[in-house]
Every structure is written in structure tokens, then in C-alpha cells.
Amino acid sequence: MTRGQKKRLIRIIVCAALLVIAYLMPQPTVRLVLFGAAYLLVGYDVILKSLRGIAHGQVFDENFLMLVATVGAFLIGQYPEGVFVMLFYQIGELFQDIAVARSRRSIAQLMDIRPDYVNIMQDGEMIQSDPDEVAVGDVFYVKPGEKVPLDAVILEGHSALDMAALTGESVPVSVSEGTEILSGSVNLQGLLQCRATKEFGESTVSKILQLVEEASDKKSRSENFITRFAHYYTPTVVILAVLLAVIPPLLVPGAEWKDWIGRALIFLVISCPCALVISVPLSFFGGIGGASSQGILIKGGNYLEALARTGTVVFDKTGTLTRGVFRVQYCLSAGRLSNEELIETAALAETYSSHPIAQSLQQAYGKAVDPERVKDAEDLSGRGISALVDGERIYVGNRKLMDELHLGTEACSDMGTVVYVATPTEYLGLILIADEIKPDAEDAVAELKAGQIRTIMLTGDREEAAQDVAHRLGIDRCYAGLLPADKVARMEAILKDPDAGKVVFMGDGINDAPVLSRADLGVAMGAIGSDAAIEAADIVIMNDEPGKLATAIRISRFTLRIVKENIIFAIGVKVLFLILAAFGLTTIWMGVFADVGVAVLAILNALRCLKPVKES
Amino acid sequence: MKKVFKLEDLDCANCAAKMENAIKGLPEVRDASVNFLLQKMTIELEDGEDIDAVMKKVVKLCRKVEPDCRILL
Numbered sequence: 001m002t003r004g005q006k007k008r009l010i011r012i013i014v015c016a017a018l019l020v021i022a023y024l025m026p027q028p029t030v031r032l033v034l035f036g037a038a039y040l041l042v043g044y045d046v047i048l049k050s051l052r053g054i055a056h057g058q059v060f061d062e063n064f065l066m067l068v069a070t071v072g073a074f075l076i077g078q079y080p081e082g083v084f085v086m087l088f089y090q091i092g093e094l095f096q097d098i099a100v101a102r103s104r105r106s107i108a109q110l111m112d113i114r115p116d117y118v119n120i121m122q123d124g125e126m127i128q129s130d131p132d133e134v135a136v137g138d139v140f141y142v143k144p145g146e147k148v149p150l151d152a153v154i155l156e157g158h159s160a161l162d163m164a165a166l167t168g169e170s171v172p173v174s175v176s177e178g179t180e181i182l183s184g185s186v187n188l189q190g191l192l193q194c195r196a197t198k199e200f201g202e203s204t205v206s207k208i209l210q211l212v213e214e215a216s217d218k219k220s221r222s223e224n225f226i227t228r229f230a231h232y233y234t235p236t237v238v239i240l241a242v243l244l245a246v247i248p249p250l251l252v253p254g255a256e257w258k259d260w261i262g263r264a265l266i267f268l269v270i271s272c273p274c275a276l277v278i279s280v281p282l283s284f285f286g287g288i289g290g291a292s293s294q295g296i297l298i299k300g301g302n303y304l305e306a307l308a309r310t311g312t313v314v315f316d317k318t319g320t321l322t323r324g325v326f327r328v329q330y331c332l333s334a335g336r337l338s339n340e341e342l343i344e345t346a347a348l349a350e351t352y353s354s355h356p357i358a359q360s361l362q363q364a365y366g367k368a369v370d371p372e373r374v375k376d377a378e379d380l381s382g383r384g385i386s387a388l389v390d391g392e393r394i395y396v397g398n399r400k401l402m403d404e405l406h407l408g409t410e411a412c413s414d415m416g417t418v419v420y421v422a423t424p425t426e427y428l429g430l431i432l433i434a435d436e437i438k439p440d441a442e443d444a445v446a447e448l449k450a451g452q453i454r455t456i457m458l459t460g461d462r463e464e465a466a467q468d469v470a471h472r473l474g475i476d477r478c479y480a481g482l483l484p485a486d487k488v489a490r491m492e493a494i495l496k497d498p499d500a501g502k503v504v505f506m507g508d509g510i511n512d513a514p515v516l517s518r519a520d521l522g523v524a525m526g527a528i529g530s531d532a533a534i535e536a537a538d539i540v541i542m543n544d545e546p547g548k549l550a551t552a553i554r555i556s557r558f559t560l561r562i563v564k565e566n567i568i569f570a571i572g573v574k575v576l577f578l579i580l581a582a583f584g585l586t587t588i589w590m591g592v593f594a595d596v597g598v599a600v601l602a603i604l605n606a607l608r609c610l611k612p613v614k615e616s
Numbered sequence: 617m618k619k620v621f622k623l624e625d626l627d628c629a630n631c632a633a634k635m636e637n638a639i640k641g642l643p644e645v646r647d648a649s650v651n652f653l654l655q656k657m658t659i660e661l662e663d664g665e666d667i668d669a670v671m672k673k674v675v676k677l678c679r680k681v682e683p684d685c686r687i688l689l
């Protein structure tokens with residue numbers, strides 16, 4: 001509790017004690033004095049504020065309304081009610097204050113990735129300094145257990161880094177000399193000597209914090225609705241209260257002024273829209289904060305809201321659903337060579353080739369090739385390559401090449417690129433090279449489909465390869481062989497479909513910028529450290545797991561549900577109490593509950609947005 | 617030009633919205649937002665306006681709406 005909160009609590013307790021004493025007093029005058037004292041004690045700040053408000057021409061603020069309601073109660077002789085309304089109002093405000101302070105703290109904790117200091121060497125001693133003062137190229141140290149303060153490259157030392165704050169991925173990443181490391185990750189083991197590659201303000205951690213903080217400035221439709229609602233709600237209720245106090249006693253025979261003014265006072269008590277005005281932005285902020293703790297950056301409440309209405313997800317294939325790296329899947333030797341020798345031979349033959357296939361062969365070989373062993377390499381356009389490897393003529397290429405050599409091969413029905421290896425007279429074996437589907441892609445698509453979301457894949461790749469991936473993942477539709485301009489045209493066609501709902505495009509953010517910006521919502525993935533992608537997208541997924549999109553949609557739907565609950569609950573309760581009050585069916589106490597009670601409940605409900613959403 | 621200010625003792629969400637609207641009404645201000653949860657205020661000025669002069673007006677407006685709230689300049 002802060003000092004202000006403690007002070008308020010003490011006032012509440014003393015006021016309650018005075019009320020008890022007042023009830024025990026037999027003489028009416030003494031009671032009245034005690035009630036008055038209790039009222040002034042608990043409500044003096046409200047009175048002062050509302051008087052100041054009137055001086056500034058701000059009539060309809062909550063303080064003024066409270067003042068009118070309580071003074072009104074005194075005037076019609078309901079002294080204890082007058083004091084109790086003020087007392088309950090203060091209790092409610094206290095609760096509200098504590099709840100908001102707590103949620104502020106939990107949000108701050110969620111985003112507690114800002115490093116406070118940096119270790120630098122000065123006169124042979126390690127001292128702590130302000131990260132803002134470190135320039136690019138400066139050397140600093142990160143001890144075990146500390147956060148990396150700036151983006152840097154390791155000069156000396158090796159360790160494991162916990163990057164969970166950035167990517168939501170809890171498996172530590174091992175780093176050593178020469179590795180680029182990102183600020184915000186936590187050093188788990190050894191001392192690292194690093195050289196800063198970016199200033200603090202430009203470092204990853206600052207960028208992320210800036211993005212999340214700015215996110216709450218972009219308001220969602222629900223938030224704008226609430227602001228507009230609040231704008232009209234309070235004056236409307238106040239006018240209704242005035243009418244209620246004046247008209248029935250004048251027009252209806254037998255109606256008592258005291259009775260109708262009492263009902264009008266209840267209107268005033270309920271007229272503050274605070275529950276809504278706090279809880280809706282709080283829910284969005286919680287949702288955005290919760291998502292960021294899982295490595296999903298949502299750039300605004302409006303995007304979170306749109307995400308919950310996703311009807312179609314369009315994926316890019318390479319780099320998004322698949323790793324985008326061609327790797328040797330397996331090899332099948334015809335017998336003379338071992339599998340390792342087969343790869344070695346192929347890798348050697350492809351030494352001088354820059355084709356992606358050659359790179360994946362060399363990666364699978366894993367050792368540096370000795371150029372001395374390769375001679376007389378020749379590119380056989382469209383078929384493959386031939387070279388003298390250790391003095392023997394080797395052909396590496398596709399089926400066409402084997403046919404030209406009149407060599408029989410084994411059949412391979414698996415998807416990918418099949419590379420055959422042969423001598424002029426003998427078939428040696430085949431190597432299958434393929435792009436790998438990401439491990440969580442299948443679950444991601446399945447979860448989206450379970451959420452009634454249509455999935456589409458766009459790719460520049462060949463029809464068969466694309467169909468194979470689409471089929472294995474269970475993607476609804478697939479458009480292959482698209483040039484970048486075709487992708488945009490295809491996206492526009494999808495956007496025109498009236499059944500599409502909000503269309504999300506998910507890509508790796510580098511080649512897909514035009515489609516990314518054309519879609520209702522652009523999601524860039526694997527964007528950590530890439531400023532351009534963070535700029536272009538509406539939602540940024542820090543690691544490269546497509547499954548995070550499903551998580552993001554789950555968070556957005558949960559948040560929107562809570563927002564809806566709060567709007568319906570708060571407006572519903574208030575309208576209900578207004579109707580009950582108009583018919584004289586509520587007491588002023590219940591009115592106070594309808595105001596502050598609802599606000600506190602709505603805030604507590606909004607706090608649920610902060611918790612990580614469980615797997616459905 | 618965009619500037620961010622920290623706010624102290626801003627304890628009513630409705631007041632934050634009122635402050636925001638009042639500031640947006642200033643002709644020198646292109647856009648403004650008051651963030652109740654983060655207790656900060658972002659003000660974007662029209663080209664060529666002087667921030668100090670505008671902030672004097674902003675402080676006045678805010679004092680009208682919520683006298684307790686202080687802007688840390």
C-alpha cells in the first residue's frame with residue numbers, strides 16, 4: 001500500500017468508528033454532529049475536488065456527483081445514508097486504486113526485461129554503469145545471472161543464454177566467441193566479454209519495450225466505443241436524475257418530493273462510467289502484455305481485436321511453414337559405397353557449384369572439401385554436374401542425366417529433390433534433399449482449423465512440392481508457382497471474398513512485405529533482430545514457430561471475451577439499477593455497489609488477461 | 617515532433633480520457649494520448665510549434681481536469 005492508500009484506509013476506519021458511536025448516542029443533536037464529523041472526515045477531499053472542478057467549469061465529474069448525492073441525502077434527512085454513501089465510495093476507490101496499482105505492477109513485471117546497468121572495465125576495475133552511456137564498439141562484461149544490456153558480439157567466453165524474455169522459448173541457447181547476442185537475454189553460466197554492436201536505444205530490448213508501450217496508444221474499437229459511451233452516459237444519467245426528482249412530484253398527485261429526490265440521488269451515484277473506462281483498456285493492455293511475454297508482439301489494441309475475428313490465415317510456405325533450408329533427408333547407396341562415402345563423393349563433385357543443392361550436400365558432408373581431389377568439373381546444364389573425383393569420373397544430377405547414361409536407378413516416391421550419383425557405367429545411389437516442415441506447423445494448422453479458421457498457402461514453389469506440404473499439414477487451399485506480384489493479386493482476391501473474415505498473412509517478413517501490408521493483419525515471424533520486418537508487420541513473432549500464431553489468436557479471443565463480459569456486465573448492472581431506482585426498488589447502498597462494486601469486479605476480471613492462456 | 621511525458625498521481629481513468637480530449641482540442645497539437653495504465657502522455661505537435669509554449673497550455677488544461685495530477689516536464 002502506498003502512503004495515500006494508507007491515509008485513505010485510516011480515514012475509512014475512523015469514519016466507521018464514528019458512525020458506530022453515533023448510533024449508540026441517544027441525543028439526536030449529538031448524533032447529527034457525529035454524522036457530520038464522520039462525513040467531513042471521509043469526504044473532505046471529494047468536496048474540495050468538486051468545488052475546484054466547479055471553479056474550473058468541470059461540473060459533471062464524479063466528485064461533484066458524489067457531493068450532490070450525499071448532500072441531497074442529508075437534506076432529505078437521511079443522515080446515515082449520506083455518510084455511508086461517501087464511506088462506501090471511498091472504500092470502493094481504495095479497492096480500485098489497489099487493484100489498478102497491482103495490475104500496473106504485474107504488467108511491469110511482465111515487461112521487466114529492461115537491463116538496469118552494464119559492467120564496464122575502468123582503471124582495471126569492473127564497475128556498473130548506465131547502459132545509455134555505452135557507445136557502439138565499447139567493450140562490456142556480462143556476469144552469470146545478469147541480463148545482456150545491449151546487442152553485442154562475444155569477444156571472449158562461452159555460456160548458455162536464456163532468451164525466454166525475447167522469444168518465449170525456454171530452452172537455453174549456447175553461445176561462444178563471435179556469436180551475436182541480443183539484449184534482454186539472460187546469461188546463465190560463464191563471464192562474457194562483449195563488444196556492443198548497437199546503442200542501448202537501438203538495441204532489441206529497447207525496441208521491444210517501446211513497441212509494447214506504444215501498443216496501448218493504438219486504441220481498439222471497443223476502447224473508442226467506451227470513451228464515446230462515457231462521454232454521453234454521465235450527462236444523460238444526470239439529466240434523467242433531475243427529471244426524476246422534479247417531474248413526478250409536480251405531475252403525479254400524492255407523490256412525495258423526498259421520495260423522488262431519494263431515487264434521483266441513486267441515479268447520481270450510479271452515473272460514473274469508471275468501471276468501463278478502466279477495465280476495457282486494462283484488458284487489452286493485459287492481453288498485449290501477456291502475449292509479449294510469450295514472444296508475440298502485438299502493435300496495438302486494434303490489432304488484438306482484429307486478430308480475434310480472424311477468418312482466414314494465409315501462410316507463406318518457405319521459411320514460414322517449412323524451415324526454408326534444404327537438407328539431406330537420407331541417402332540410399334546401391335551397394336559399392338557406404339552412405340557416408342556416397343555423400344562425400346557427391347559433395348566433392350559439387351565443389352565448384354553454387355547451386356543450393358551443392359550447399360546442402362556440403363553441409364551434410366560436414367567437412368571442408370579438399371579441392372585437390374576434384375578436377376575437370378563440368379556443369380551439365382539442367383541435368384547436373386560431372387567431375388573427376390580422386391581420378392574417377394562422377395556424375396551427380398537428376399533422372400534425365402541417368403537416362404542419358406542408360407543407367408537404371410531405384411525409384412523414390414518421397415517429395416523433394418532426388419540427386420542421383422553415378423560413374424559412367426555404374427549407378428552408385430541416390431540422395432534425397434528436401435525442405436523440412438517445421439515441427440509445430442502441423443499442430444498450428446490443426447488448431448487454427450479447430451477454431452473455424454480457413455487456411456491458405458501461397459508459394460513460389462513448384463506445384464507438386466507445394467501440394468505435398470499442403471496435404472501433409474492439412475491446409476485447405478494452396479496456390480503454387482506464384483511470383484511476388486501474383487501473391488499480392490491472390491491476396492486481393494482472398495480479401496474480396498465476403499466469407500473470408502479478417503485475413504491474416506503470415507510470412508518471414510523479408511520477401512513478403514507487399515503482401516504483409518496488403519492483408520488485414522500482417523504477421524512477421526523469426527523477426528528477432530530484423531528491424532525492417534518489425535516495421536512492416538502489425539504483429540511480430542519473435543521466434544520462428546508458426547504455432548505462436550494460434551497462441552496469439554487464443555490470447556486475442558480470450559481478451560475480447562473478457563472485454564465483452566465487462567462491457568455487458570457493467571452496463572447491464574448499471575441499467576438494471578437505474579430501472580430499479582426509478583421505481584424506488586433500490587436503496588442508496590445498492591447504488592453504491594452498482595458503481596464501485598462493479599468497477600472493482602470488472603478490474604479483477606480484466607486482470608485475468610494477464611495470465612498466460614492455457615492450451616485449449 | 618512527438619514527445620512523451622510521465623504523469624504522477626493520475627488516479628482516475630475517466631479523467632485521463634478527459635485530459636486526452638482537452639489536449640487534442642488544442643490547435644497546436646496534431647495528436648495526443650494519455651495512457652492511464654502507464655501513467656504517461658504522448659503529444660505530437662504540428663510542424664513548427666514550440667513545445668515549451670504548448671506544454672504551458674497543456675499543464676493548465678490538465679490542472680483543470682485533474683488538479684492532483686502532475687506532469688513531469
